[in-house]
Every structure is written in structure tokens, then in C-alpha cells.
Amino acid sequence: MTNKTFHTTETAWCPGCGNYDIVNTLAGVLDDMRFKPSELLLVGGIGQAAKLNQYVNANGFSGLHGRALPAAVAAKMVNESLTVIVNTGDGDSYGEGGNHFLHNIRRNVDITHFAHDNQIYGLTKGQTSPTSDSCSVDRTGACNLSKPFQPLLIALAAGATFAARTFSGNREHMAKVMKAAIRHKGYALVDILQPCVSFNKVNTFGYYKEHTYELEGDYDATDLETALLRSMEYGPKIPIGIFYQVEKPTYHQQRPAIYDGTPMIDKQLSQDTLQTFLNKFA
Amino acid sequence: MTNKTFHTTETAWCPGCGNYDIVNTLAGVLDDMRFKPSELLLVGGIGQAAKLNQYVNANGFSGLHGRALPAAVAAKMVNESLTVIVNTGDGDSYGEGGNHFLHNIRRNVDITHFAHDNQIYGLTKGQTSPTSDSCSVDRTGACNLSKPFQPLLIALAAGATFAARTFSGNREHMAKVMKAAIRHKGYALVDILQPCVSFNKVNTFGYYKEHTYELEGDYDATDLETALLRSMEYGPKIPIGIFYQVEKPTYHQQRPAIYDGTPMIDKQLSQDTLQTFLNKFA
Amino acid sequence: MNICIGGAAGDGIETMAGILEKTLQRSGYYVYSMRDFMSRIRGGHNFAQIRFDSEPVKAHIDALDILIAYDNRTYDEHQKRLKPDGLLLCDPQLGVSDSRTLPIKLKTLAKESGSARTIGVVCIGALVKLLGLDLRTAETVLRETLPEKLLDMNLTAVQKGFDSVEQKQTLASPNVKGQLLLTGAEAMSLGALAGGLRFYSAYPMSPSTSLLNFFAAHAEEFGLTVEQAEDEIAAINMALGASYAGAKAMVGTSGGGFSLMVEGLGLAGIAELPVVIVDVQRPGPATGLPTRTEQSDLLFACFASQGEFPRMVITVRDHPDAFYQTARALQLAQKYQIPVLLLSDQYLADSAAIVAPPDIGKAVQSVSPLKQDEGGAEAYLRYAFTDSGVSPMRVPGKTDALVRSDSDEHTEEGTITESAEVRVQMVDKRARKLELLAGELLEPAYTGAEDPDVLLVGFGTTTNAVAEAVIRLNKHGVSIGALAFGDVYPLPTKELRNYWGKAKAVYSVEQNATAQLNKLIRMETNLSCTDSILKYDGRQLSVDDILHGLAAFGIGGEVPA
Amino acid sequence: MNICIGGAAGDGIETMAGILEKTLQRSGYYVYSMRDFMSRIRGGHNFAQIRFDSEPVKAHIDALDILIAYDNRTYDEHQKRLKPDGLLLCDPQLGVSDSRTLPIKLKTLAKESGSARTIGVVCIGALVKLLGLDLRTAETVLRETLPEKLLDMNLTAVQKGFDSVEQKQTLASPNVKGQLLLTGAEAMSLGALAGGLRFYSAYPMSPSTSLLNFFAAHAEEFGLTVEQAEDEIAAINMALGASYAGAKAMVGTSGGGFSLMVEGLGLAGIAELPVVIVDVQRPGPATGLPTRTEQSDLLFACFASQGEFPRMVITVRDHPDAFYQTARALQLAQKYQIPVLLLSDQYLADSAAIVAPPDIGKAVQSVSPLKQDEGGAEAYLRYAFTDSGVSPMRVPGKTDALVRSDSDEHTEEGTITESAEVRVQMVDKRARKLELLAGELLEPAYTGAEDPDVLLVGFGTTTNAVAEAVIRLNKHGVSIGALAFGDVYPLPTKELRNYWGKAKAVYSVEQNATAQLNKLIRMETNLSCTDSILKYDGRQLSVDDILHGLAAFGIGGEVPA
Ligand SMILES: Cc1ncc(C[n+]2csc(CCOP(=O)(O)OP(=O)(O)O)c2C)c(N)n1
Ligand SMILES: Cc1ncc(C[n+]2csc(CCOP(=O)(O)OP(=O)(O)O)c2C)c(N)n1
Ligand code: SF4
Numbered sequence A, B: 001m002t003n004k005t006f007h008t009t010e011t012a013w014c015p016g017c018g019n020y021d022i023v024n025t026l027a028g029v030l031d032d033m034r035f036k037p038s039e040l041l042l043v044g045g046i047g048q049a050a051k052l053n054q055y056v057n058a059n060g061f062s063g064l065h066g067r068a069l070p071a072a073v074a075a076k077m078v079n080e081s082l083t084v085i086v087n088t089g090d091g092d093s094y095g096e097g098g099n100h101f102l103h104n105i106r107r108n109v110d111i112t113h114f115a116h117d118n119q120i121y122g123l124t125k126g127q128t129s130p131t132s133d134s135c136s137v138d139r140t141g142a143c144n145l146s147k148p149f150q151p152l153l154i155a156l157a158a159g160a161t162f163a164a165r166t167f168s169g170n171r172e173h174m175a176k177v178m179k180a181a182i183r184h185k186g187y188a189l190v191d192i193l194q195p196c197v198s199f200n201k202v203n204t205f206g207y208y209k210e211h212t213y214e215l216e217g218d219y220d221a222t223d224l225e226t227a228l229l230r231s232m233e234y235g236p237k238i239p240i241g242i243f244y245q246v247e248k249p250t251y252h253q254q255r256p257a258i259y260d261g262t263p264m265i266d267k268q269l270s271q272d273t274l275q276t277f278l279n280k281f282a
Numbered sequence C, D: 001m002n003i004c005i006g007g008a009a010g011d012g013i014e015t016m017a018g019i020l021e022k023t024l025q026r027s028g029y030y031v032y033s034m035r036d037f038m039s040r041i042r043g044g045h046n047f048a049q050i051r052f053d054s055e056p057v058k059a060h061i062d063a064l065d066i067l068i069a070y071d072n073r074t075y076d077e078h079q080k081r082l083k084p085d086g087l088l089l090c091d092p093q094l095g096v097s098d099s100r101t102l103p104i105k106l107k108t109l110a111k112e113s114g115s116a117r118t119i120g121v122v123c124i125g126a127l128v129k130l131l132g133l134d135l136r137t138a139e140t141v142l143r144e145t146l147p148e149k150l151l152d153m154n155l156t157a158v159q160k161g162f163d164s165v166e167q168k169q170t171l172a173s174p175n176v177k178g179q180l181l182l183t184g185a186e187a188m189s190l191g192a193l194a195g196g197l198r199f200y201s202a203y204p205m206s207p208s209t210s211l212l213n214f215f216a217a218h219a220e221e222f223g224l225t226v227e228q229a230e231d232e233i234a235a236i237n238m239a240l241g242a243s244y245a246g247a248k249a250m251v252g253t254s255g256g257g258f259s260l261m262v263e264g265l266g267l268a269g270i271a272e273l274p275v276v277i278v279d280v281q282r283p284g285p286a287t288g289l290p291t292r293t294e295q296s297d298l299l300f301a302c303f304a305s306q307g308e309f310p311r312m313v314i315t316v317r318d319h320p321d322a323f324y325q326t327a328r329a330l331q332l333a334q335k336y337q338i339p340v341l342l343l344s345d346q347y348l349a350d351s352a353a354i355v356a357p358p359d360i361g362k363a364v365q366s367v368s369p370l371k372q373d374e375g376g377a378e379a380y381l382r383y384a385f386t387d388s389g390v391s392p393m394r395v396p397g398k399t400d401a402l403v404r405s406d407s408d409e410h411t412e413e414g415t416i417t418e419s420a421e422v423r424v425q426m427v428d429k430r431a432r433k434l435e436l437l438a439g440e441l442l443e444p445a446y447t448g449a450e451d452p453d454v455l456l457v458g459f460g461t462t463t464n465a466v467a468e469a470v471i472r473l474n475k476h477g478v479s480i481g482a483l484a485f486g487d488v489y490p491l492p493t494k495e496l497r498n499y500w501g502k503a504k505a506v507y508s509v510e511q512n513a514t515a516q517l518n519k520l521i522r523m524e525t526n527l528s529c530t531d532s533i534l535k536y537d538g539r540q541l542s543v544d545d546i547l548h549g550l551a552a553f554g555i556g557g558e559v560p561a
């Protein structure tokens, strides 16, 4: 570990797992961005990826499998001074948690969602995840007879204001995208291609390294049509980068009467106000 | 009722509710298509729309709120000779049932899904549904501070092989689209704009009548890009019609070793086969 | 006086009942008003039943003094309950031939007033006259309730109704002042605010939706986070995220939604996140009878979730209880860092009653603060092994210490462990909270004879009807008493054992089919009821039902009202 | 003989244990083999414990004859359990100084064989020699188990291991033939197939995933619909759709997933849809200890879901039981049109045992068919009010009659009703099934003295360990017996009352912290245990744990193995 503030601890991940690159890069990014550990909240569901918050020196909430997002957005709702980052798996984000994925994008709460997409259920030992490759691609192991889930396309269709893809093996790119996502005002999804050395023998480090390429320098990330079309490009060539980013009012900004900058947890309803209100029932 | 075979019974809907047009049109369509009531299975979740199966002379399954799709696809899986049609609400389909919506589209089981989209929670008396209009449109009553849910766009993003929209007040159009959807091999979504006279005072019969128009005669329903873009057109002008239709292998077709045409419920595992298998553990 | 107003869904029964209740309140009466709705928006049959008196009324009874029938179905369904000397108020068009009829040309008068929809207000006018109330009181209520543009026609309508009849009753002059008229849902919502609620999330579900509506309507006014979730799983997990971040959080739902929250309940249990879960019960299983009432989620609430952890289940008995117990539930959840389940039901949620203004200060002080025990370690340990079992809870971001929460079994620091030793210590630590919590339990309320031969046990919303039945029987010399549980799990057993020792027979009175309270008592105390009075048709046990049930056991017999 | 093999996750403990078990089976022994895994894929500490004998072995014990340590952690964690005359088999590189050590250059020999990954097979070779087994048996098993390309190096490895040691033990010559080696999960899966399973849906969750893996692997072979659902809610609702359409359906999950299925359980209850729900328990609440064992979902299973309806809860005791009870559960679900909950746990699911080949015919005939009672009406009434409470179930599409199912309360036809009368009739109809079901219940199995002074009660997977403890104590003159419940809810009470009457003290033995069986017995019978032996650290109660637990109550004392 190069990093001091957000140093990471011993993990339960397999040697060679892509999660190491993610946690180390994230720790570096948080350090670069000069966060204080206590103002950061890292949230996870359950799975290998979801364990990340256990290994970083910050506030941590490990909730239920598939349910990281609701807990994360609610923590942000009541304390907008926290920087809230979700790290969790593809199964967690798009499988069990699919409904929260759809609807929290719509809410546009100002949180960041790093989906560690190893295209497999890692912790439960290698079942097909929503993003597993299609079975038509010749392969052994877990694969999708169903149409593979396209995280960016779905996120855009649901109205995401920030949607990006990166690859854990490209640490520089990942750091750049992570920073942009954390800085983004509103819900930001980063689907992180992450090799699972134990169970995904197809989408390996080498595979991603070979197939990924960065979106063009002049790519216009504010154009939804382009973003939709480019997000469907997922085959021999897999673009990485920020596909789409626009500013839309966040959850808090849309409710100025309730969220005035002072975190909700710092405000209280006075007994007098309540007493006055009670009198209306006389 | 003009129709005899699939005659409908007294309902618990409000006078003037768009659901009447839907149930009557559907009964007519089923009759036209010469189904036998016993080979039809109508499935619903819970809500006003979901009650439809109670009023039609066919097999009926009223499951749980949000859970119509899993029950429907499974019935089809085990008995492919049933024609399975889901009628249920927008809240049911896209809210509580959002995860099943996403993932059953991916499965492409050969069922039909008519989502009665009144842009409101009817049975629970008028709360905002995922498809309620945006609050930026000046209105009273339920509306979305969140980004409204776009059923067709999401369905397409998830890989739907058939996605259409119609309006309950345009019975001819609705009948045509319903027929195409039922005939479609694979999962077919029809989002049916349906006035709720009791709670949705904005998206009324008149509103839909004024704003909807049919997709052009030369519209190419096999082009995904076009479909994606046109499905986002939802404002002063709302296109109705079949946005997208392609043939892809259905759930059953992708598993020919298991589904050979004989409904699974008509097959049994013989005790001999099992006995032979047991011996492998010796 | 007991009035029933019935008609189809969409006839405005709810509005009319509301105006009438308020008018009665302002006229100085005690009011108890219940609702019976179908799960549809138009048509069918709905009714409201309003009982009022110059003495406190806290439950509904069957026998009617006045029946207002908008349609024939109302007459058919309720006429049997109308007293021989009762009054049937309806339009002559219904063609009812009943000597108790006071025909009023409701439709005509309404149309003359400007709209067929003013029928209800015509009725109110007539009632005001019949009951000898002051028309100005009704007019004031109309002014407060109705939108400007509808006011004139309704004022005309109330006058026309008033003029259409002669005064028939001279009632005891009431003098109730400074009281509030609250529905059960309102009382609960206000209690939550008194208890410090900051976050409410829910998915609409009858009969709990009135809570969501209340909080949503007042979110800006009170600076609350109120979120309509995409489903109940989201609702509970949001509440837990908010709770972790330092906000007092509550969710509300009915049985089906609660089923979906069960995994989240377990998360609250292991991560020790305070949360209040309100289950406004309706008859199950599954969709069941969506707009009716039942008390059949009791054992489910006590044992919901895989695994084991301390929780508290409180049943709400009446309107004041709804206020105080909700405030207390939020505070107990916070004090012990446990999930508290609050069971109400459709009957209470939708009933309105006149109650003394709840005392906010008293509600807040009902739970004494815990002397925080930081554990031995120097560094902050979220799950420190303390003597009380309660570990120091801090708010992330409000301290330099880092706050960790985990759904896996965890160490004192809050990180995953698989150690057998730590597991046992953690389970024991959590369980230790039950010792302190035991001292917190409220014993059931007792009504009746000092040394009763017959003991009734009940819980939640049947309480006042049971008490009224007992009082009536006591007046007729029957040696009977009743214990009404509010706190049910852990079960307070002191008074139970005390009265059980005295009684010759014990009956549980429950709004369910399997006598769940009886089962719970047996499980917790090894005491078993003689028999039970059960109702499970979705309609709340009335005072009369209880009297009849006892009569069937040979107790009391025919008791005049 | 009791052997423990330990190392890190990823060291291939599982593979090696599998090969060893099979070799022992083929050598004619009874085998009982358990697993202890961490919730990670690499690193940490995993172990397998294999007990074998020429007499049947049905549980695990603590004391070890042989410890195979891949790493120092294994030595540290288990050496205390190794008997003084036991054998520690490890690489000298570990640097362990223990007089029981038999050092073998495992790493060197493995590398010489062609891969460091053949360490386990080197060990097997050594064990074969040490135990006096036939090397050819091990070779045959290797040939059957390993892929072609790995075979040569492993045959070399097994030979090298064999050659590295001297024969140390001469064991009683075993002669067990024609038996099967099954894990609990396999026994359950095979039982499901015997019971007529046609549809299985699940979402992966330890420790239930082995069921999904089994069915998915054999879907084509057996023509099953096997679907990995998007979540557990989908899984149960799919199963109910399939059941409605005429397929015998089952779902499998663990506690957290079961929590999500609770609403669906209620749907099965009200719509009377046959379904079997398997809960392979692990320690909770919430994520808890994902790969460990516990019996703490008992009361949850009995009372899960809002509302009230008949259900059956069966706990699985051992491998044969897993087979027969699963077959029976599917049939009972079908016969009574109810949900049947089958509780297993990680311990049983992952343990392997030698069992007599299950009798498929017997499994199928274990439930007698019901004389179908079509109700009085002429038209087909899905929910006809019959005497038995069981209404005629037809398959949609297979009859001209229309089949309707509804989650709302419904009429005999299956359409929504809000009628109070029909509601009561329907609740009563459903409840009537319990009368017939009572005759179906299997009494708990009894082991021990005829008139025991001390009675143990237990359920599910602790059964065989409890029985072994009882037998040992009986041999030492202790008057003790044990009742092991398989069916738990409804609770069969005949034998319980019978033995309870004889015993002076009764203890429940449970793998949970709150003595849930004791509570359930109290609730159902008003009988209360003297005390309980409880374990809740995620590791299964061994025979020794039970003996120690009893000793603490002054029963038995020091009992030699
Ligand atoms: C309700 C529930 N269902 C299932 C599980 C079991 N489970 C734990 S992690 C996991 C999948 C992990 O896959 P993913 O989210 O992709 O994370 P990864 O391990 O691949 O990083 C599952 C199914 C659970 N813990 N809770
Ligand atoms: C688990 C669960 N949550 C909530 C409900 C309450 N509920 C019944 S219908 C409904 C919404 C209906 O809206 P929609 O699906 O749009 O149907 P509509 O009535 O508008 O046709 C809700 C929230 C329920 N029955 N079950
Ligand atoms: S199983 Fe895969 S995802 Fe999990 S730690 Fe190992 S390599 Fe990483």
C-alpha cells in the first residue's frame, strides 16, 4: 500500500483477484481527493466485491445482498455532508438488487456506485450472473442463456446522469473515472470490469486487457443518443470511459424546502411546533 | 358485451375506467383468434388492472402485487401448450415488480404482458407510480420528482423482442397490437395507456386522445436504434404502435433437450431411470 | 347515540362522516367513529359508524339509533341492527317500507342546492336538527373543510337538510372541551413526531397508507425525509441506512409488505440498528381482505426472520396508546438499538376518536436515557462487549471515530468474523439487552372486579371493547376482569400470573382464528386459557360480540345495553 | 477411526476428502464425513473430518486418530483433539515439534509427481498404506474422479505417498457392500426426484446452493425445469406458478432467502398451491455466518407470513431422512394443497455418509392418496367447501373446466370476495385440513432405556449425535432416552407425552441460542423442559458436546469414548 490515510487491511480475496486493484486505486483516489475518513461512507451489499468497505479506513456499512443502494441513498438523504460510495458486485447490483438499481437511478441521489463486474457470482462459487457472457460465445463455466444484462444501457434508459465503464487492470483509467464519478453531482454508476481468477476463466485479465479500449478523445459524453448506442458496443471490442454525464437536479436539490444544506440529522422538530400542530385537531 | 366465449362479468372498476375498454377488446381479440378458454391462462398481480382475469372466462391466476411475471413464465415453462397473458398495472409491473420485469425480458419466455399504464397507483388511491408524469409538468395530484420510468425504453434496453404501446381509448389500434403481441414468439410487452378517471386527473381520456399518434406506416420495427430513440418520444406527442419486434430464440427453444414440444407436466421421471442413477453413488 | 351511514364507494361517505364527527366534536360530544370499506373505488358497499355521548366512548357497538341509507343495500345490510325505536333516514325513492323511516327527499334537496354530490351535507343538516345541535357549528366545520368554490352549495344543502325535519331528540347537554379528534393513523403519526421521527419510508399498502399520506403531506412543514420506496424491501433498507446515519427511522406497511421486510428486520437485529416497523394488520394470508381488520400477525411479528436477536413487539390499543406507544417505540428502539415492531390494524387506523390532547413532554420522557457504557477498550468499538449488552452508538461523520455496521457476524469493531468464540460472545451480548428491557415492559392494563372469577386476556385494538363489556357485566354482578396487553413480546407476566391465580376460568379474546395470544402466553408462561373468543371475518369484535361470546360460555347471559 | 484434514481454502481439501471417502467406501467401510468451510475462496482455514468404521457411523465426534495438516494453522486449531496415540501427518517443513508426528515430504513428493497440487493425493497414498487399504481401490477412484489429463501425475502421487510410509494400523476387516455414499444435499435432491419433482427454482445461497447445482446439472437428464431466479421472491413465485400449472415444485434457499419468500408462502397458503420450501439453515440473523450451521429458523418457519393457514414443517434428521422426507414432503404438499417447509442445515447438507440404497418405491408409497371429495356442486369449484377441507385441484388446460387461483380471499369458484360469511367458511375449510394431516404425522424416533429417568428431546440434524450419546450412556448404566423429532409442526405429541410422563427430567438439545424446540413444545403441549443443551457458535453439536452438556447437569459424568 502506497497510501496512508485510507490504508487497506488484509483481505479474504483470492490472490490475483481484480478487487485488489480496485481497493488500492480507490484508496489512492480518496487520498488524492483529500477526504477525511470520517466524512466518507462506504456501503456494500454481500459478495466478494461488497467486502471492500471492510478493508478501507472509512465509515462502513455492509448491508444485505442486493440492498446496498437503498441503505446508501437513505444515509445520504439524512446527512448530505457524507460522501457516500457503494462498492458491490454485479450479482448484487443487477440481480438481487435490480429493482433498487432502476429506481435509485431515477431518484438521482448524489452517491457513487462502483459495480465490480466480474460477470459471475464469486462468493457463492461461480454461478451465472446477469452480466455473464452469452452462451453462444463458446465457453465452459457460467454463461447466460438469457440475454446478458447491459448495465450502462439500462442505467441510461432509467435516466442515469453519469454512466461509465472502466477496467480494474487499467488503474490509471480507473482512477480518473472514479474521481469524475465521485465529483459528479447525482447518482454516478461505474461498471468496473474485474477479473475473478477463481471462477471466471473466460473474462480474465488478459481478456479484458485485449478487448477494452478507451472512448475517443473527442467523444461527446453529453449526448444521450450516442451514449445509448456506444453502450451497446460489447463484444470483440469493449469501450471504457465516461459514456454519459449531464447535470440534473439531485434528489436534494429538487426538495429545497426540506434540504437546505444543514444535514437533516442536525435538525429537530421542536415540541412547540408540534404542540401548535396538535391544536388543529381540536 | 359483444363477445360470447370470453364474456366478461360484473367488475369492481369505476364507471368510465379505461380498464373496461381493455377487457372488452381483449375478450374480442381472444374470440377472433379462436382460443378455447381452457387453453388460455390469464395472470395478474394485485391492483385494479390485475383484477382483469377475474372478469374473463378463462383460466385465471391472481398472484401477489408485483409478482405476476414469475408465476406466468413458470406456468408457461412447465406447460408450453398454454397461452399465457399477463394483465397488470404500471405499479405492479414497473414498481414492485421491476426486477422481474428486467429479468423476464431477458429470459424471453413466450408470454404476453399487457401493462395497464394509468400512470398512478389506482387501487391504493392515487399515489405516484413509476410512470407518473414528471412534476415539472404543472399539475396537481401524483407526479414524479424522480425521472419517470420509460417502460419501452427499459424493455428494449433489457433486450425485449417485442415492445409496443397502445391506448385503451383506441380500441381498433389496441386490438391490432394485442393480436400481434399474442402471436409474437417470445416475451411481448404492450404498455397500454389507460385513463384512471378517479385519480389521474391529468392523463385523462382526452389527454391521451389528444397526445397520441400512430407510428408511421413505413416505420421499421426491426431496427433497435430507431426503436430506442422513438421510445423516448414522450411529451406533447406520444407515438403508439409496435416499436420493435424481432424473432429470437425463446426460453424453450434455447433448451431443446428439455423442452421437446411435450409439456413438461405430461412427462415423468421413471423409477427405473432414477434407480440406475442412484447406483452411481455406490 | 350510534349512527351508521352507508352507501357505495364514491358516494362520499368518508367526507360526510368526517364533517359529522367534527360537528359533534365542536358540539361538545365524545365521539368514536369506525369505517368499513370495500377494496374498490366506486360501487359496492361502504359504511361509517359514529357513536357519540357526553360520557367518553371508546369502542363501537352494534345497536343503531340512526341509520342513514344512501341505497337499498345499506338498508338491507344494517336494518336488523337498527333499534325498534331507531330512525331510518333515507330518500323515499328507495321505496323502503319500514315504520322507522323518516323519509327526506335527499336527492331533490341536493339537486336544488346545486349538486347531487351534496346529499351527504343535506343529511348532516337533517341530523343537526334531529339531534338538537347548533346549525352554526356545522356551518363552521363546512367552512373549515370544504374548498371555497364548493362552499355556497353546501351551505345551502345543510340548511335545506336542517329545514326538512323536525327536532326529534333532546340529548344530555354535553360539555367536552379542548379535546382532539384523531384517527388511529393520525395519533400514531403524531406520536412518531413526538418520538423524534426524522425518516419515514414506505410503499403504499392498505391500511397503512394513511401513515405515508400523513408524513408525505407534512414533510416540508416538519423537515422530514419521507420517501415512497419502489418496494417494501427498499423501504426497510432505506430506513436502516438512515438509522445508521443517525436519523430516527420508521417504516409502515401491512402484512404482505412486512413479509418483504423480514430480511431487513434481521439486519436491524444483527447490526443493532434502531428502527420501528409498523404493521397495520389486515386479514391474510397474502392479499386476503385488503381493507378489513385482523390481529393475525402476532406470532409472525414475534418470530419473523431467520436467526435470533432481541426485538420488541408492541400492540397498539387505542388512540392515546397509538400516540404514546409510537413515541415510546422510537425511543426504545434507539435506547436498546433494536427493531421494535408496532402492531396496529385497519380498525384502529381508520377509526376516529375524541381524546385528551396527548402530552408531548410525557411521551418524550416515557423512556429514561441509558447510562452509556463505552466498553473497556480505548479505541471506539461500535459493538463493544458491555455489561448491558448495549454498545456505544455513534453517528458517522459526527466523530473522528469510524463507524462500521455489518450484516455478517462481526467483531467488536464491526468487521466480519468467523470465530466461534466471538460469535457466542456477540449473540450473548445482544441477548443481554433483554435483561434491561424486561424492566421497561408495561404490564397489561386491568379492568374489572378485584378478584375476578373470570379473566379475559386480550391485546391491541380489542382492548376498549373488552373493557366496556367487562364494565357492563360487572354492573350486572358478574365477577369478571380483563387484562389488555399493549407490550406483548417480551411478554410482561407479573399481572398475568397475579390475576390468573385468582380466576377460575380464563378466556382470550382475539381478532384471529388460531388464538395466537393464547399460544404466546402458553409459550412464555406455561399457562393455558380455558377457551377463546375469536373473530376472523375481517370485522372488528364489538362490545356485543364479546358479550355474546361470553354468554356462549355461560357467562353473563343476556346483558341489556 | 476419525481423520481430520485441514488447510486453506483453495488447497483442495474438498477434492481430497471426496476421494478419500470414496476409497473408504470401496474398501468396505461405513463413513461419516463433515465439512467446515470459511466464507472465502482462497486462504483462511477449512477442514473435512472423516469418521469410518466397520460398524455404522452416523455422526461426528471430536477425538481424532489422524490429523493431516497442510499448514500450521491446522495443527494449531486441531492438535488438542488428536489422541495421545494419534498420528499427525504433515510436511516436515511446517516445523511442528510433536511426538505424534509422522513427517512426510508432501511438497517434495507432490512436485516430483508433476504438480504441487497433488499434495492431497500423496496424503491419500500414505493413508492407504497406513490404514492397510488396497492401493488399487484408491487408483480406481482416482480414475473415476479425475480428468484424463491429470490422471498420470496423480497416480504417481498416490504411489509416492503409499511408498513414503510403513503400514501402522491393522483395522477390523470391513464388509459393507452395496451401500451408497451421499451428501445430505444429494440425498435430498434424489428424494425430491423420487417424490416427483418437476420444477426447481432458486437463487444461489450458501449452504443451499448444492441443491441448485445438483438439479441444474441433471436438468436435461431428468427433463426438469430448473431456473436460477433473479431473486428469491421470483424463485418462490415461479414455483407457485409452476405448481398451479400442474408441476410438483420445490424451492431451496437459506434463511435470508427464505425471509424473502415469506409473502409467497402466504400465497401458497391462501391459494392452496402445493409447494415445498427447503431452508438449509445457517447461523443468522441476516448474513450471519454464511458457511456454518444452526437450527435457529424453527419458530420462524412455523409462524412465517401474515395471516393464518395450515402448513407443515418437517426437519430433516440424517441422510436417509433427507431422501424419504423430501419425497414425502412433495407428496404431502400435493395431497393437502399446502406449503411444506423442509428444514435442513449446513451440517447435514455438506456431510457425506454411507447409507443403504434408498427405496424409491417405499418413498413414493409413503403418502397414501386422498379420496378426492369433489364437493357438492355440479360445476367445477376449485375451492369447494369439502368435509376434508381439501378441494378438487385440476390442471389448467387439462380440463374444460376453468381453474382459478387467487391471493385475495375468494369464493368456492376462486374469485375475490369480501363476504364475512365466505371468509369464515374459507378459513375454516383450509383449517380443516389439519384434522386429516394430524393422522399423517410421524412421531419422533425414540432411542434409549425403556423407562428413562432422563429424557432428551431434539430435532433435525442433531438426531444421530444425540442417539449415539444416549447409547453410550445406556451402556454405562445411565437411564436415559431421546426423542428425535422429524415432523415438528404440527407437533406430534403422543410419544412426547408418553415418555415425558416417565422421565424425572427433560432436556432439549438444540443447535440454537433460545431453545426454540422447548418453546414450541410448551406452546403446543404446556410441557416445559427442565433445561436445555444449546450450541450456537456455528459448529455442529458433536456426540462429545452432548455428553459434556449432560455432565454439566450431573448426568453421566466422564464417559469414555
Ligand atoms: C438474500 C440473499 N440471497 C443470496 C445470498 C447469497 N449470496 C451471497 S454473495 C452472492 C452473489 C455474489 O455475487 P456478486 O454480487 O456478483 O459479487 P461477487 O462475489 O462476484 O463479487 C450471493 C448470491 C445472500 N447472501 N442473501
Ligand atoms: C406487497 C404489497 N405491497 C403493496 C400492496 C398494495 N397495493 C395493492 S395494488 C397497489 C398498486 C396498484 O397500482 P398499479 O399496479 O398501477 O395498478 P392499478 O390499481 O393502478 O391498476 C398496491 C401498492 C400489496 N397488495 N402488496
Ligand atoms: S472468487 Fe473471484 S471475485 Fe472472489 S475473491 Fe476470488 S477471484 Fe476475487
Ligand code: SF4
Pocket: B012, B013, B014, B016, B017, B018, B019, B048, B049, B118, B122, B123, B195, B196, B197, B198, B199, C041, C042
Ligand atoms: S381507480 Fe382508476 S384504475 Fe381503478 S377502477 Fe377506478 S378509474 Fe379504474
Ligand SMILES: [Mg+2]
Pocket: A089, A090, A091, A116, A117, A118, A119, A120, A121, A122, A129
Ligand atoms: Mg460478481
Ligand SMILES: [Mg+2]
Pocket: B047, B089, B090, B091, B116, B117, B118, B119, B120, B121, B122, B129
Ligand atoms: Mg396503475
